[in-house]
Amino acid sequence: MDLIALQHQLDNLSFLVLFLTMLIYWVGTAFRNLSFLNPLGTAGMAIGNFCIAGLLGARWIEAGYFPISNLYESLFFLAWGVTAVHLVVELSTENRLIGVFSAPLAMGITAFAALSLPPEMQASEPLVPALKSNWLMMHVSVMMLSYATLMVGSLLAIAFLIVTKGNSVQLQGSSYGTGNERLRAIRNQTEYATATASSSSSNTQTAVLDKSETGTTTQLSPQRLNLAQTLDNLSYRVIGLGFPLLTIGIIAGAVWANEAWGSYWSWDPKETWALITWLVFAAYLHARITKGWQGRKPAILASAGFIVVWICYLGVNLLGKGLHSYGWFF
Incomplete structure (x- = not known):
């Protein structure tokens, strides 16, 4: 064949x-x-x-x-x-x-x-001598898997902002739960919000969110609140998976660079943007784990990370220089 x-x-x-x-x-x-x-x-x-x-x-x-x-x-x-x-x-x-x-x-x-x-x-095409190394598989494959994971997690964060229309949302519970326990908690919270809204004298089913800076109260339906909580949790978990892969990929690349060129870091455009990507998602996880951020703020940070990942992967190729450039088609 x-x-x-x-x-x-x-x-x-x-x-x-x-x-x-x-x-x-x-x-x-x-x-x-x-x-x-x-x-x-x-x-x-x-x-x-x-x-x-x-x-x-x-x-x-x-x-x-x-x-x-x-x-x-x-x-x-x-x-x-x-x-x-x-x-x-x-x-x-x-x-x-x-x-x-x-x-x-x-x-x-x-x-x-x-x-x-x-x-x-x-x-x-045949590989250039510098790429004829086992590090090619180790470094590049892990980096690409990290890009894929971080892109998916960031897209879920963007979806969260769309669902909530960019408003600050007081999510119920914590985003730190794992697996089915977290999903069951979300469903229980939604059922509670729905029951509360149904028993209200108002004919509209709404779940009250936190107040915006203008002092007005934003409201969402229980279904939309449930969707927002799910997106927030999934985004956090997926990005939490992608960040260690990015870290391992960068370290593997540094070791390979030292083996090939005698320097761990040369501030190549791709290396610089990989570091920027790492810092953006490190800030995201730091804010969620130590500051307890949920909802809008980390979603904005992850959305910015989506752009940064694409710049790191494809944007630097527009420069047409650097050791990592795949080239461009025009």
Whole structure:
């Protein structure tokens, strides 16, 4: 079988599968009574993950090295990471809301790689001497997985801001719970808020949030409050998974740099932005763990982190210089 032809078939197939999966998650969220769509969404992400893994495996066999050395390969590895993070979070929390945001992210990345990059950038090329190292797999794969995880967590934070319309929200309970215990707590709080609102003399079901700086009281429905709490918790947990990966990736890169060039750190544009990314998410976790931040403030910080991750990954390529540049297509 022609491995190059197989790669092109798999990259187009992965895009198609993820596009359909995105529609399934969106329709399933809009029409909750269509419960049969839930397993279809999970299956779609699993099939997309398998297609991308097959593409990368064929690339590995064809080129003879771990396929993460150019923009095309790294984009597909990033998309694979997004689908893998999605499956881990969805299966561990039994919450399919994450697919509404991770599916379009993975689909967009695959569309950019398969449909936008010119053929010469999609072709595999021999590695330069500096990349012929086992550190290539260790450093770059961990960094790409951290990017994927942090992007998903940041998207959930952006979704939180959209749901709450950017208002400060007094969330019930703590975000530090794990697994089903935290989700059960959220459901119990929502049931309590719903019962309280139903017994109110008012005919509107509302859950009172905290006061804004103007002194006016913001109100949300119990359902929207439940959604906001879920997004806040999922975002915190996913970012908490991505930050250690980013830390390990940066350390591995420093060790590799010292082995290859005799210096742990050279303030290359990619290195500088990786440090900025680390500082942004370190501030996010510090604020949540030690300051007890929840809701709007950490969500804004994580949203800024989403932009910073993309600058670190793709933005520095616009400079056209540095040891880490994948190059650009214009």
